[in-house]
Amino acid sequence: MNGAALAVSLGDPAGVGPELIAAAWARREADELVPFFVAGGPDLLAQAAHSRGISLPITQIYHPAEALDCFDYSLPVLAGIDCDYHPGAPDHAGAELALASLDEACRLTVAGEAAGLVTGPIAKARLAEVGFTHPGQTEFVAAACGVAAEDAVMMLAGPQLRTVPLTVHIALSEVPARLSAELIVRRARIVAQALRQDFGIEHPRLAIAALNPHAGEEGRMGDEETRIIAPAITTLQAEGLHVTGPHPADALFAPRARASYDAALCMYHDQALIPLKALDFDQGVNVTLGLPAIRTSPDHGTAFTIAGKNQADPGAMIAAIRMAGLCAMRRMGEWEF
Structure with a gap:
């Protein structure tokens, strides 16, 4: 890839992020990874x-440009920030490094000095202790890009499935009140554009899940399908988008159904994440759509209980780096990977 390397943030140093970044670099040739550098933690990474x-x-x-010169034979790491390695034992110093790494990797990506951003898994409660005020990394990156949080759309992507939760980290009881035709239309447009721009799908097919069992059974199990979801689908179809639904969620993720769409838009967090993790747990990637910058992240957490024990699978980290690289090349017109 010409021009720039990807920026990777460490995540919480006590979690599995640092060791999985090291494992990804070790498999760079076998998994055809584009060059990347890590924002800080050279000693930490060596220990991990x-x-x-x-x-x-x-x-x-x-400087990020130096990464291209050394990536083939060593892992490029920005100097200047570091901490001791205490796997499984998160602490204040580690949280400070996690936030500094995220901030620097994000800054360089937004400035165009990195081709895209891959974020390691964080512990949000720990980051809050050192001044992190955002609900998560998605909102942090959106703010850095000057994009409203509601226009930064989370997509979970794996080899077998792509899903988008239309509502994310809220109680299930709050979901019906948060849904609106406007929300569905706005998010669906962002998803369709991202599938064209970053995934090379010229005519994306979107399937929209129902909220209620059996898609509400004509109002006998809820009216959100007829009152909210169906009007949104009609609007999107009138715009020329290939959109179907509302589909009963219990049948939407079967093999035959998955072949009929490129992404499924789901009404709430677990409706989207359960099938993705069941099918693609070790290769699932969290992709933020709707941003001027590319951002991906492995779809798993810090896994403190297994950090430093050589048990964590690097598949999702490798997939996140690979996907960021492929998206960057599409945006740069270098799709020859």
Whole structure:
């Protein structure tokens, strides 16, 4: 990939993020990863790699452009910020490093000095202790890009499925009141545009899930389908988008159904994440749509209980780096990977 490398933030240093970044670099050739650099933590990464038995040469760099010169033989890491490695034992110093790494990686990406951003898994409660005020990394990156939080759309993507939760981290009891035809239309437009721009799908097919069992059974199990979801679908179809639904969620993720769409828009968090994690847990990627910058993240958490024990699977981290690279190349017109 010409021009720039990807920026990767560490995530919480006590979690599995650092060791999985090391494992991803070790598999860079086998998994055809584009060049990336890590925002800080050179000593931390060396120790994390050692915990997995990985020989990890590290080159400390001072500008993202230097990453392209050394990536083939060593992991480029921005110098200047670091902390001790205490896997499974999150602390204040680690939270400070996690926030500093995220901030620097995000800043460089928004400035165009990195081709895209891959964020390691964080512990939000720990970050809040050191001044992190956003609900999550998605909102943090959106704010850095100057995009309203409601226009930063979370998509979970794996080899077998792409899903979008239209409502995310709210109580299930609040979902019906949060849904509106306007929300569905706005998010569906963003998803369709991203599938064209970043995933190379010229005519994206969107399937929209129902909220209630059996799609409400004509109002006998709820009226959100006829009152909210169906009008949104009609609007989107009138705009020329290939949109179907409302589909009963219990049948939407069967193999035959999955072949009929490129992304499924779901009404709430677990409706979208359960099928994705059941099918693609070790290769699931969290992609933020609707931003001028590319941002991906492995679809798993810090996994403190297994950090440093050589048990965490690097598949999702590798998939997140690979997907960010592919999206960046499409945007740059370099789709020859």
